[in-house]
Amino acid sequence: MGCSKPAESLPASKRKRAIEEITKGLQLANQLRSLLNDSLEDDVSAPAKDLIFKVLSSFTNSLTILSSDDVSQLQANAHGHKSESSRGSCRNDISTIKDRRGRYKRRKNLQVWIRDTPCLIDDGHAWRKYGQKVILNAEHPRHYYKCTHKSDQRCRAIKHVQIIQKDPPKYRTTYIGHHTCKTFLYDPRSISDPASEDSPFVLESFDCTITAGEQNHLFTSYFPSTKQEHKEEKTSSNPINPKQSSSSPDYDLLSPSHTTFDSFDYEAIFSEFGIGDVIPGVMDMGLDFEDDISLPF
DNA sequence: GGGATTTGACCATA
């Protein structure tokens, strides 16, 4: 998470606007980069590309700085929140526990990130599956994951994974809410939490077959592995069902050093290198945590 | 034995 000091003095509304503007700038810079890629010869466009690269980096850093206080705010606001782990910890009152079953507040208006990928991706966070549901008119069930650190660090991030297309394979991963856990195993210089991303977006058609050179360039400094995630993805041919045995070619792509990344940098990196499309989302940006945690915007 | 996954039941929302 950010080593940079957040823009704490900035009012939430202004900060939100600033982020929106920067996000817009990021998109425009991306368009410019695409134009440069299309229209100019390499030797001519190299300086321009370099410039664009710096502009994109600058926007990315700005977003990181502006967003980096989300977690501290969340944790501060979460003070006094009833412990998740206390739920059901006392097994001698089963009837009481059963009575409470399913009593929860459904999350809504959370920030959402959607990724459509031809293979499953390791986002660098540890997830625990907590449910699976057959979705109407969907060929494959949806799988529900929450952050492993939900109980010990009250991290509220969850994700849903669903196969939306079989041939060619297409997985839709929906990230909901921000990671508030501090267990980041990655290089803190490079990694920012999804919490840093202030604009929901849809990533479409991420190409898992980028070259090794590109992968090294993109990921080498970014990602060691998450033990649990790595294990999960290595031991499963069906990435959505980790318990099944493994030999899927798709899954071979999931070397953690190559595919582990955080969503925010995911956008930044792939924007910068022109891999995959970043499409701004239109989803509600508000937050409505069940324990009244709220982001400043 | 402890942590992760499975799965049926319950609840919220449209």
Added chain:
DNA sequence: TATGGTCAAATCCC
């Protein structure tokens, strides 16, 4: 009321 989201006991696996 149908559907999706979450819970938690049972089960599995290392």
